[in-house]
Amino acid sequence: KTIHSSPNPIMATDMKGNIIIWNRASEEALGCKAEDVIGKMSIEKIYSEGDARKVMQMMRGPDYGGVGKLRAYPITYVREDGQIVEGNLSASIIYDAKGNEVASVGIFVDLGESLEMERRLRQTQEQLLQSEKLAAMGRLTSQIAHELNNPLYGIMNTLELMKTEISPENKRRKILDMALSETVRLSELLRKMLSFSRPDEEERHPIDINTMLDEILLLHEKQLREHDIRVSSSFAEGLGKVYASKNQLRQVFLNIISNARDAMPEGGTLTVKTNGGKDNVRIQIADTGIGIKEEYISKIFDAFFTTKDGARDTGLGLSVCYGFVKDHGGDIKVESKVGSGTTFTISLPVFIPSI
Numbered sequence: 001k002t003i004h005s006s007p008n009p010i011m012a013t014d015m016k017g018n019i020i021i022w023n024r025a026s027e028e029a030l031g032c033k034a035e036d037v038i039g040k041m042s043i044e045k046i047y048s049e050g051d052a053r054k055v056m057q058m059m060r061g062p063d064y065g066g067v068g069k070l071r072a073y074p075i076t077y078v079r080e081d082g083q084i085v086e087g088n089l090s091a092s093i094i095y096d097a098k099g100n101e102v103a104s105v106g107i108f109v110d111l112g113e114s115l116e117m118e119r120r121l122r123q124t125q126e127q128l129l130q131s132e133k134l135a136a137m138g139r140l141t142s143q144i145a146h147e148l149n150n151p152l153y154g155i156m157n158t159l160e161l162m163k164t165e166i167s168p169e170n171k172r173r174k175i176l177d178m179a180l181s182e183t184v185r186l187s188e189l190l191r192k193m194l195s196f197s198r199p200d201e202e203e204r205h206p207i208d209i210n211t212m213l214d215e216i217l218l219l220h221e222k223q224l225r226e227h228d229i230r231v232s233s234s235f236a237e238g239l240g241k242v243y244a245s246k247n248q249l250r251q252v253f254l255n256i257i258s259n260a261r262d263a264m265p266e267g268g269t270l271t272v273k274t275n276g277g278k279d280n281v282r283i284q285i286a287d288t289g290i291g292i293k294e295e296y297i298s299k300i301f302d303a304f305f306t307t308k309d310g311a312r313d314t315g316l317g318l319s320v321c322y323g324f325v326k327d328h329g330g331d332i333k334v335e336s337k338v339g340s341g342t343t344f345t346i347s348l349p350v351f352i353p354s355i
Contacts, residue, residue, distance in 0.1 A: 003021065003023050004023045004024050005024075006023055006025055006107075007025055008025055008107050008108060008109055008110075009023065009025045009026035009028075009029045009030060009107070009108040009110070010023045010025065010026065010105065010106070010107050010108075011023070011026050011043070011046075011105070011106050011108070012094075012103055012104065012105040012106070013042075013043045013103060013104055014102070014103050015101050015102065015103065015104070016042075017042040017043045017044055017052060018039065018041075018042055018043075019037045019038055019039070019040075019041055019042070019043055019046075020038060020039070020103065021038070021105070022034040022037050022038050026108070029077075029085055029108065029110050030046065030077055030079060030085060030108075031079035031080055031081055031083070032046070032079075032080065046077065047075070047077070048075075048076060048077070048078065051075060055070060055073065055075075055089065055091060055106075056104070058070050058073065059091055059092065059093050059104065060093070068092055068093040068095070069091075069092045069093075070089070070090060070091045070092070071090050072088045072089075072090055073088060073089045073090070073091075074086075074087075074088055074089075075087065075088070075089045075108075077108075085110060085112060086110075086111055086112050086115050087108050087109050087110045087111040087112065088108070088109045088111060089106055089107070089108050089109075090106065090107050090109075091104055091105065091106035091107070092104065092105060092106075114222065114226075117222050117223065118223070120219070121219070121220070121223055124219075124254065125258065145190045148190055149187065149190060152183060152186060152187055152190070153187075155183055156180065156183050156184065156187070159176055159179055159180040159183065160180065162176055163176050163177070163180070203245065204243050204244055204245050205243070205244070205246065206241040206242070206243055206351045206353075207241055207242050207243070207244045207246055207249060208239075208241055209239060209241075209242060209249075209274055209281050209283060209348070210235040210236075210239060210274055212246070212249060212250065212253070213233070213235065213253060213272055213274065213283070214233075214235070216250065216253050216254060216257065217231055217233060217257075217272060220257055220261075223261070224261060224270060227261060227264065227265075227267060228266070228267025228268075229261060229264055229267055229268055229269070229270055230267075230268075230269045230270070231269075231270050231271075231272070232269055232270070232271045232272070233271070233272045233273070234271075234272075234273045234274070235273075235274045236273075236274050236275040236276060239274060239275075239276050239281050240276065240278075240281060240350035240351060241350070241351045242281055242328070242348040242349065242350065242351055243328075243349075243351040244328050244348065245324075245328075248324040248327075248328075249324070249328075251320070251321070251324065252321040252324050252325060252332075252346070253283075253285070255318065255320075255321050256285045256318075256321065256344050257270065257285065259318070260285065260286075260287035260289060260342070262289075263287050263289025263290050263291075263341075263342060264287055264288065264289040264290075265290075268287060268288035268289055268341070269287070269288045270285070270286070270287055271284070271285070271286040271287075272284070272285050272286075273286075276350070278350065279349065279350055280347050280348065280349060280350060281347070281348050281349075281350060282345060282346065282347050282348075283345070283346040283347075283348075284343060284344070284345050284346075285343070285344045285346075286341060286342065286343040286344075287341045287342055287343075288340070288341040289341050289342060290338065290339065291336045291337050291338040291339055291340055291341055291342055292334070292336035292338070292342055293338055294338075297334060297336060300318050300334060301318050301319055301321075301322040301332075302319060325346055325348070328348055328349075329348070329349045330346060330347050330348040330349065331346070331347045332344065332345070332346045332347075333345045
């Protein structure tokens with residue numbers, strides 16, 4: 001009765017692989033009725049090809065929880081209807097009084113929802129990273145083009161002036177025309193580089209900040225909980241909407257929340273608050289993490305500055321966030337104390353529809 005009441009699939013086989021126990025959770029998760037498998041089917045029909053033998057080898061070895069045990073082995077089942085079920089299998093061998101192997105029992109934990117959430121978050125983070133790279137490339141290219149265009153236009157103007165002093169019949173005039181043509185071509189090349197590297201201007205709409213933050217926290221709730229991070233939110237009622245790019249603001253909030261998660265490796269509290277007045281909406285995102293050293297505070301919005309390890313962090317996230325907030329007519333500030341946590345405060349102007 002206890003086995004059948006378990007919320008997790010529990011199954012047992014004899015040493016030939018014949019199924020002898022198959023609880024209700026196994027029926028629901030794996031799509032096979034107990035009367036169709038007990039005494040009638042080998043566990044090899046349930047596992048993917050080769051997995052049954054591999055599981056038994058691991059249980060008999062000392063490296064996966066001790067001889068006779070297997071702890072949290074990731075495994076995938078394919079149901080008869082084609083649905084894929086992903087999760088972890090823990091199993092052990094049952095011995096008789098003489099130490100002979102008589103059966104094996106396994107418990108399967110369905111992680112499908114959790115793994116799908118992780119995939120979605122990973123995809124979001126990869127898109128975020130790519131957006132950061134493209135935005136940084138656009139800003140860098142814009143600066144380079146600006147610095148090159150100024151002297152280039154000076155050269156073009158000088159060549160045009162020299163042309164007025166040389167008659168069209170003079171051979172030097174042809175050389176001047178060639179030089180001017182090449183500088184014009186270079187100017188056009190710079191323009192195309194700038195157009196290619198700069199992301200398209202995002203379309204803006206009136207945005208409800210409370211709704212957006214609520215959706216983002218819902219997306220991250222499970223992952224934050226798995227990191228022992230408690231979420232506390234307080235959204236002020238009656239806030240005005242902001243005129244903004246939804247994608248860019250999502251990127252700002254996702255980046256700050258992701259940084260907060262990384263700053264609390266041992267768990268903690270993430271607090272998200274909104275408030276505002278007639279002219280502005282303010283968003284506070286605070287963590288109880290490791291904090292930022294005082295000498296780093298003035299640098300954290302600089303491109304390529306990072307205090308994290310690892311090749312995946314570009315040091316562009318907060319720089320891009322700063323640019324997005326400023327482009328929306330807003331402001332972003334940070335307060336932090338080592339060992340106590342960090343608070344980001346974002347202020348955005350309230351949207352006033354034209355009459």
